[in-house]
Amino acid sequence: MSRTAYVNGAYVRQSDAVVSIEDRGYQFADAVYEVWSVFDGRLADLEGHLNRLERSLAELKIAMPMPRSALLVVLTEVVRRNRIREGMVYLQISRGVAPRDHVFPDNVRPAMVVTAKPVDRIAAAKKALAGITAKSMPDIRWGRCDIKTVGLLPNVLAKQAAREEGAGEVIFVDSDGYVTEGGSTNVYMIGTNGVILTRDLKANILAGVTRLTLLKLIAGTGLEIREVAFTLEAAKAASxxxxxxxxSLVMPIIAIDGHLIGDGKPGPVASALRDSYIIHARNTALV
Ligand SMILES: Cc1ncc(COP(=O)(O)O)c(C=O)c1O
Known part of the structure; x- marks a missing residue:
């Protein structure tokens, strides 16, 4: 079955879909994006991703191309047309199309693209049962990683370097030796006292929507989580x-830079949190 994309007002065969060579997303990475996971044909953490989308757009002074209600129609229509039951939806909004000039063009309309693809949940579950490895890398990204822009070249290069060493994710480390986040994920460790740690949002990281939901889920358990900085060395020594x-939902890391975490197998807390997150996401997915 050929896939269908939404591109600036039309649903088109994805293989035929095109955007302008003067789209500012293409020329300047002047664009933001969001990714939702789809469970049973419905969008998980719907509101959280919409809230962050509106924030990212506002930070860049790009207007919402349409009201939330219309956006929802487009997102669900792309899911429906691609017959996605288990998968993900990708949304990208750029400042628009204009003759190349660094400063914002006047009266430009934002350009919007939505695509969707299936995810093999059984393969993903197997991957989580095995856990993945990570490679640490200096965090050389720009100072506004709180905005979810498509300017991902440092992430691309870091993730490629990880791949070339057989690692599944990057762990970015700031100039003081503290973990910031992953190449496309937020990072957590469990200290010897059983407390879960994750970097606070005052740091230059993305406020993950999955992170936000997980923090709320953890608050309802006996577990404790603190939003504080921790070093790469502490992470390597974590249980x-x-x-x-x-x-990736919740994914255990079993080794960093070849150093085994705990006994080198996914731990009970990460595995339980993955299950809770998936149950919650499936039960609260909307539209
Ligand atoms: C750099 C970075 N951090 C964190 C995340 C996790 O965010 P979310 O949970 O909203 O997918 C992502 C997701 O793409 C990301 O690219």
């Missing part, structure tokens, strides 16, 4: 390390 994102 468990895991990451979260709409794409």
């Amino acid at each position: 468990e390390v895991f990451i979260t994102a709409a794409t």
Whole structure:
């Protein structure tokens, strides 16, 4: 079945879909994006991603191309047309199309693209049962990683370097030796006292929507989580390390830079949190 994309007002065959060579997303990475996971044909953490989208757009002074209600129609229509039951939806909004000039063009309309693809949940579950490895890398990104822009070249290069070493994710480390976040995920460790740690949002990281939901879920358990900085060395010595994102949900990290975390197997806390997150996301997915 050929896939269908939404591109600036029309639903088109994805293989035929095109955007302008003067789209500012293409020329300047002047664009933001969001990714939702889809469970049973419905969008998980719907509101959280919409809230962050509006914030990212506002930070860049790009107007919402349409009201939330219309956006929802487009997102669900792309899911429906691609017959996605288990998968993900990608939304990208750029400042628009204009003759190349760094400063914002006048009267430009934002350009919007939505695509969707299926996810093999059984393969993902197997991956989580095995856990993945990570490679640490200096965090050389710009100072506004709180905005979810498509300017991802440092992330691309870091994730490629990880891949070339057989690692599944990058762990970015700031110039003081503290973990910031993953190449496309938020990072957590469990200290010797059983407390879960994750970097606070005052740091230059993205406020993960999965992170936000997980913090709320953890608050309803006996577990304690603190939003504080921790070093790469502390993470390597932790009993468990895991990451979260709409794409990987909750994923155990079993080794960093070849150093085993705990006994080198996914830990009980990460595995339980993955299950709780998936149950919650499935039960609260909307539209
Ligand atoms: C750099 C970075 N941090 C964190 C995340 C996790 O965010 P979310 O849970 O909203 O998917 C992502 C997701 O793409 C990301 O790119």
